[in-house]
Structures are given as structure tokens and as C-alpha cells.
Amino acid sequence: MTNSANITREPIVVADHLALDMLNTVAIINKQPDDFWKTDKDVIYWLEAVAKRKLPAKMAFQQGELLATARELRTVIHTLVENKKVDKLDSIQLLEPFLEASLSRISLKKNAEGQWQQVRCYNQDTIKQLLGPVTEAAAHLLTEVDFTLVRVCEHEECILWFLDRTKTHKRRWCSMALCGNRHKVAKHRKQKAQ
Numbered sequence: 001m002t003n004s005a006n007i008t009r010e011p012i013v014v015a016d017h018l019a020l021d022m023l024n025t026v027a028i029i030n031k032q033p034d035d036f037w038k039t040d041k042d043v044i045y046w047l048e049a050v051a052k053r054k055l056p057a058k059m060a061f062q063q064g065e066l067l068a069t070a071r072e073l074r075t076v077i078h079t080l081v082e083n084k085k086v087d088k089l090d091s092i093q094l095l096e097p098f099l100e101a102s103l104s105r106i107s108l109k110k111n112a113e114g115q116w117q118q119v120r121c122y123n124q125d126t127i128k129q130l131l132g133p134v135t136e137a138a139a140h141l142l143t144e145v146d147f148t149l150v151r152v153c154e155h156e157e158c159i160l161w162f163l164d165r166t167k168t169h170k171r172r173w174c175s176m177a178l179c180g181n182r183h184k185v186a187k188h189r190k191q192k193a194q
């Protein structure tokens with residue numbers, strides 16, 4: 001018997017910023033909000049595939065703890081992004097415990113060409129530390145990014161965020177393959193009907 005709840009779905013990666021890709025782990029699927037994170041395993045998969053983390057082979061935490069903390073961070077980032085979007089980011093207090101817990105340092109590693117380069121290494125002893133790179137991505141988003149370019153997809157049934165890094169800054173859709181096409185098809189149908 002297969003249990004669909006145990007299958008990790010491929011994450012949606014369209015945002016062009018890690019912190020926004022994290023928000024996009026909740027999407028509207030078949031007109032319902034759907035959380036791609038349902039188990040610790042889903043979060044681990046996302047951290048490896050999207051945040052490009054190499055996680056320790058053994059991680060000591062209670063079942064459901066990673067999921068709960070990751071969802072908590074996601075809610076925090078969502079709140080702060082919404083606040084910043086309407087120019088009301090008066091406090092980042094919610095993010096502070098996550099920032100405090102995230103410990104990292106610079107290390108030097110040789111790249112493929114044999115050149116030394118700086119690499120940031122993160123402590124991975126606690127759950128908040130596992131989430132450290134995403135926490136820092138959120139800090140970057142909230143301070144370094146032009147928020148007129150941080151937008152939600154224009155499709156009425158879509159809630160996906162993106163950072164518009166296009167040259168013309170006219171990006172409208174989470175992706176052409178998803179909502180861009182949906183829009184085109186709907187427009188075409190409308191024209192045909194007229």
C-alpha cells in the first residue's frame with residue numbers, strides 16, 4: 001500500500017531568492033492552499049535540494065520538531081515580508097531568535113581551479129542552526145533587496161512569491177510554464193468567445 005503523505009513532492013523553485021522559495025512551500029493546488037512540508041523528511045529534502053545544504057548524516061531531534069520549527073520560521077518570514085511589502089517593517093523581533101541561533105564562520109577551500117576561496121560554514125548542531133542559511137537569506141531579503149521587485153504572481157489563484165531579477169522588471173508570473181500559460185490560454189479563450 002502506498003501512502004501519499006510519505007512521498008516528498010518536488011519543491012517549487014521559481015522565486016529567485018531562497019527566502020521566497022521557502023514561502024512558496026505553500027502553494028494553491030486545485031484551488032486549495034497546500035503545504036509541501038508535511039513531515040520532517042519534506043523539510044530535509046527541501047534544505048538539501050533548494051537551500052543546497054549538506055546535512056549531517058545523523059541528526060538528533062524529536063519527530064516533528066524540524067517540521068514545526070521550519071514552519072515557524074516560514075510564518076515569521078511571511079509576516080515580515082508582508083509587513084515590508086506595505087512599508088510597515090517596524091520590528092524584526094520575530095526573526096531575532098533564529099538569527100541568534102544561527103552560527104556561521106568563514107572557511108577557506110580550494111575550488112575546482114585550485115584557487116583558495118571563502119566559503120561560509122554553518123554550525124548544524126540544533127534545528128535552528130540547520131535553518132541558519134534560510135534565516136540569513138531572510139535577513140538579506142529584508143535589508144538588501146528592492147521590495148518593489150518582490151511580488152506575488154499576478155494570477156488570481158496563485159500565491160507564489162518571486163524576486164523580479166529580469167532586466168526590464170516586468171515579470172508578472174511565478175513561471176511562464178505555470179501561470180503565464182494559464183493566463184495566455186484564458187486570454188485566448190476570451191478572444192475566441194467574443
Ligand SMILES: [Zn+2]
Nearest residue numbers: 153158174179
Ligand atoms: Zn503563479
